[in-house]
Amino acid sequence: MASHIKITVCSSEIVQRVKITQQDLIDIVSHGIIRPHDMRAIEWQFDDEVVTDIARAARLRRDLQINWAGVALALELLDEVKLLRRENSALLRRLKRFEE
Numbered sequence: 001m002a003s004h005i006k007i008t009v010c011s012s013e014i015v016q017r018v019k020i021t022q023q024d025l026i027d028i029v030s031h032g033i034i035r036p037h038d039m040r041a042i043e044w045q046f047d048d049e050v051v052t053d054i055a056r057a058a059r060l061r062r063d064l065q066i067n068w069a070g071v072a073l074a075l076e077l078l079d080e081v082k083l084l085r086r087e088n089s090a091l092l093r094r095l096k097r098f099e100e
Contacts, residue, residue: 007048008037014046018054024068025054031072033057 015022028034029044034053036044053075060071 008045009048009051011036011044011046014051014054017051018058020054020058024058027068028054028057028071031068033068033072033075 009017011022011025014020015025020028025044029036029039034046034050036046038045057068057071057075060066060074061068064070064074066074
């Protein structure tokens with residue numbers, strides 16, 4: 001049986017690794033871009049995968065010069081585009097089978 005190891009990072013580690021402010025992290029959480037394990041904890045804990053998500057959000061904010069609400073919307077739309085492209089590819093593969 002395979003064991004599953006979950007790696008977590010705390011909010012102070014995220015702030016250092018991604019080079020954002022503590023207020024930026026609070027804003028990112030308040031806009032629902034990421035969620036800590038326990039909102040009431042003194043120091044938030046996150047799965048380690050969120051570091052990439054936060055870096056992506058910070059990059060969008062910096063490059064597009066938009067606020068965190070805009071970043072949240074942009075990320076949601078980018079995820080939707082990714083899903084639609086995947087669905088479209090699957091449908092195109094199914095269609096090719098009927099054409100053969």
